[in-house]
Amino acid sequence: MTDFRCAAASRERGDALAGTASTVRSYLLLEHAGPWGVDVLRDARLPDGLGAHLRELSGRHRVRVLLVRRSGRGAGDAGVRAFACRAAGPDSWTETTVLEGLEDARDLDLGALGAGRSLGLEPHDAPLLAVCTHGRHDACCAELGRPVALALAGGPHAEGVWETSHVGGDRFAGNLVVLPRGLYYGGLDQESALAVADATAAGEVLLDHFRGRSDLPMGAQAADVAIRRELDLTGLDDVLARSVRVEGDVTTARFDVAGHGAREVVVRRVPGETTHRLTCSARRDDPVPRHEVVEVRDAS
Secondary structure (H helix, E strand, O other): OOOOOHHHHHHHHOOOOOOOOOOOOEEEEEEOOOOOOOOHHHHOOOOOOHHHHHHHHHHHHOEEEEEEEOOOOOOOOOOEEEEEEEOEOEOOEEEEEEEOOHHHHHHOOHHHHHOOOOOOOEEOOOOEEEEEOOOOOOHHHHHHHHHHHHHHHOOOOHHHEEEEOOOOOHHHOOOEEEEOOOEEEOOOOHHHHHHHHHHHHOOEOOHHHEEEEOOOOHHHHHHHHHHHHHHOOOEOOOEEEEEEEEEOOEEEEEEEEOOOEEEEEEEEEEOOOOEEOOOOOOOOOEEOOEEEEEEEEEOO
16 A cells, blocks of 8 residues: 555545644754664764664653755755754753764764753754654655745745754654644645744734744643633643653643633543554554543632
């Protein structure tokens, strides 16, 4: 079934986007034009031993390492651009530097990054728009991601646009992550991607394609989106998570909500009733879980 496309199948099923962002708080982006292979830290043409080194440290310290490249144009700097990002709501931050070569990535302190501490690099205030175009990982990411990246690279927010390796959720291609906030968007085309870029520049989220915040567990992501939809709140900090409790398939999240005081949301993870191929390369069918909002209550 080489013509199978997981993103088309997902859209036909109507898979819910809310609560599907990868759960990541710390990111390291390294410029690498490619090829990336299927697994970037195993297959990309990195200096000898660097991939294994980054894989070990990133796993130990819970840092997502992404390879990135410019879309439709060459690198803007001599050397290798690197970004360290921490997703932490209003306290999110990005730092950057230009390495002489990829080998110098060994000197970056992933332990500090994983703990949310500065690496001592140059502060970077502008948001990054990271579009997944990792076609060797999943065909949909290339077929749907590259047109999105090219459209953004030709728009008014081009300086922040990077193509990136796998970010999670192939079936939601085109996927875009806004860093450092860790805002995941899915199901994008050129027009909706430009709308995401405009919303980001205005300090807002675009609810129609919003998958969730990567610094929250998936159930809390779904709760955040539910409150935003109920009250039509799009400001980045209109909904602030104060506590999250996960007990099995039930998540209880408490938020401070702009103009509405404190709200508590109970969300249940519901297993899918049928199974499907969830990626283009999947060798088996799996259920499609979703998040069901059980209750939204005042917690003031």
